[in-house]
Amino acid sequence: MSETARSKRVLPDGCMDLLWDGGSLSVAGPDTRAFMAAGTAEPVRAMGVRLAPGVGPVVFGVPADELTDQRVALAALLPARRVAELAERVAVAGDTAAAGAALEEVAAGLLARSAAAPGPWPGAAVAALDGGLGVAATARLLGWSERQFRRRSVAAFGYGPKTLGRVLRLQRAVRLAAEPAAEVAARAGYADQAHMAREVRDLAGVPWTELLAGFG
Template identity: 35%
Template sequence: MTASVVEGAFRTCGRATAAWLRPYVSAYTGYRQDAGPPSVHQGVASAHLTFVLCLDGRVDILSNADPAKPAGSFTAAVGGLHGSPARIAQGDPQTGLQLRLTWRGARALLGVPAGELAGDTVDLHDLLSGRATTLLDRLASTEDWRARFDLLDTELAKLLRRGRGEVGVLPEVGYAWDRLAETGGNLRIEDLAREVGWSRRYLADRFRAETGLAPKAAARVIRFEGACDRLLAPDRPALARVAAEAGYVDQAHLSRDFRDLAGIPATAWLAERTGR
């Protein structure tokens, strides 16, 4: 099912991915950004990598979540997992597609562990070579969003067949991430390490190398992403209710996470995405 949203000068159209693709990409979003005054968008910390394909315009990264990583301008890029916001220039018109890529999808589709992309924005042309250009050209010549999403299904299936899937992923790391996701990030890392059968330090090292985040940081962004999804619900829930449902101690705890992970207050984040 394709859903459309109009957010002032920013319009989106999206759909969930098919079951066979969902372990690697959870959703597609098409977007169109009208020209506007120069501004800075905060790239919020998330439990998903961001895979962007520009049909016109470019993504201009002013600063990455990891300040040691260089800024850049891209027509196709993937942003790794990060625990602090990136800064992205806005103002120029842009049309494109954004994919919510899982850490498993980094290996399966791009051929690299998500840990190698952590805190950075990487040009997809470097990862996919000429296939990135071909994909952009085919998407740009396709007339509507539904057809573009169908084309993504076809092209991502090809990448999966060419790749090595999850070869190289330690099952303990996969189990640990899945447990954090199942609990909404509300699981003590000591208990998780005990379940896995590793020391907390060894779990942190192996988990970070594969995903780009330590388990504690992953739990934090998983909980935060859940809170953000709840805030976007049609019934417009109060921040205190969202904090309680997502497992925060209180509303102030969630507000601190917005400051640290989004770089802006919850009210500003919500207004940016919904106009309300």
């Protein structure tokens, strides 16, 4: 995917990303606030593979909270020689589609070679929280205490389940953006429209109307 001079607001979503900037590989950790990705003066072949919540730590071999709100070189997490070989696979791809496929293969290869496995619980936790279940109820669903749930969430998602729930609720609101704001607030799970306005400004960094204008 090419990038231009226009910057892009990347909303938090609980995911981690493997990124290619046209010359090197890097990792985007889980965000707690919107990240402004700067554009470039000239189009470049920049792209990324988004890893589902809980998968990134398995792929990169570090707890998610060590990368929260950070962008780091992949070589800071894995042996430099290995990263150079992986970067070469993407660099030699003939076009954007081929480079994207190569990047996906790199991510899949890192996951396949990991000694750990994501397990089913991160997906179950995300589904429950995204469905509107509270932290305590989700912990019970998983068979844990709230303290256990928080500890595991911080390592898997980069932050506790309460923050993850807020992030997922923002994503629900964005998916409903075509509806009137009051309807979005109700359907996304906010107490009211004022609650949504506060949360959007806190997580996205701009008011709801400005956030929507950026999607245009």
